Amino acid sequence: MFHSSLRLTVAALALTTALPAFADEVNVYSHRQPELIQPLVDAFTAETGIAVNVAFVDKGMAERLQAEGDRSPADVVLTVDIARLMQIVDAGVTQAVQSDVLDANIPETLRDPADHWFGLTARARIVYAAKDRVADGEVTTYEDLASDKWKGRICTRSGLNDYNVALLGAYIGHHGEEAAQTWAQGLKANLARKPDGGDRDQVKAIAAGECDISIGNTYYMGQMLKDPEQKPWADAVRIVFPTFENGGTHLNVSGVALTKSAPNKEAAIKFMEWLSSDAAQQIYAETNNEFPVKPGVPASELVTSWGSFTADALPLADVAKHRAAALKIMETVDYDG
Missing domain, CATH: 3.40.190.10 (Periplasmic binding protein-like II)
Incomplete structure (x- = not known):
């Protein structure tokens, strides 16, 4: 079955194009509420030492990225619903990610055939x-x-x-x-x-x-x-x-994409891959009442109690x-x- 959650390093809630880029950090534009992001960010930073700065962008994410262009500080976008993921991709502000880890962890039906977006929870x-x-x-x-x-x-x-x-x-x-x-x-x-x-x-x-x-x-x-x-x-x-x-x-997803500008591309891909890991998928399952997308990671006890499905x-x-x-x-x- 399938699920979602994460954290907010609030020092960067007001991410701007003036934000300096360091190799040991990842800058995220998130449509997901900060409290859903926090646990994941904390766990990733604790495991890797890479800081994650999250800016909550409720509306106009694609337009913001287009306006910022190559100067955008954002490395990764997190959003919900296939329509929002496609809106960002269609705006031309993402890039493909070839990753054996993501391909292995995320079912083919829940990721972009062109590798521009990846489902994280369902x-x-x-x-x-x-x-x-x-x-x-x-x-x-x-x-x-x-x-x-x-x-x-x-x-x-x-x-x-x-x-x-x-x-x-x-x-x-x-x-x-x-x-x-x-x-x-x-x-x-x-x-x-x-x-x-x-x-x-x-x-x-x-x-x-x-x-x-x-x-x-x-x-x-x-x-x-x-x-x-x-x-x-x-x-x-x-x-x-x-x-x-x-x-x-019918399933829908929350998902992730790598921005076209991505000043911290290597760290950003590492973050994306980690979000598909057993550890991250379990955090999603326990905190967000969603289904993990990685096969073999169980849903929470509450979600499991709702019944099984194909x-x-x-x-x-x-x-x-x-x-x-x-x-x-x-x-x-x-x-x-």
């Missing part, structure tokens, strides 16, 4: 089902979510959200654009309410009786269980792993190719309207 796009209103075995496939039996019973966040666009991109990969549009229309017809909020808001709606199932990422269950206010929402549902017909459960074999690179078509379908069916 999250499954699953169904949260009301324990008291959805029978065991009632949720089966993604395709079935568009059937009439779910009329008025489904809650989702915006159809234009990256996670839902990626799921629809995977649907296109399995069945083609025409079938995907029919499915999106059917899913919309089954909504209990207009899409609103994030994945956890949908689970809250289930707990309130507004709908019976929702689509969400697995790690949100772990986050809700840790929050006293949200724990009752989590307690009201169980996780179900749908599959595509003749396929598996990951879909469709490469994420293929899913990414269908992003534009998936967005167009969501707009055509007016999913959020």
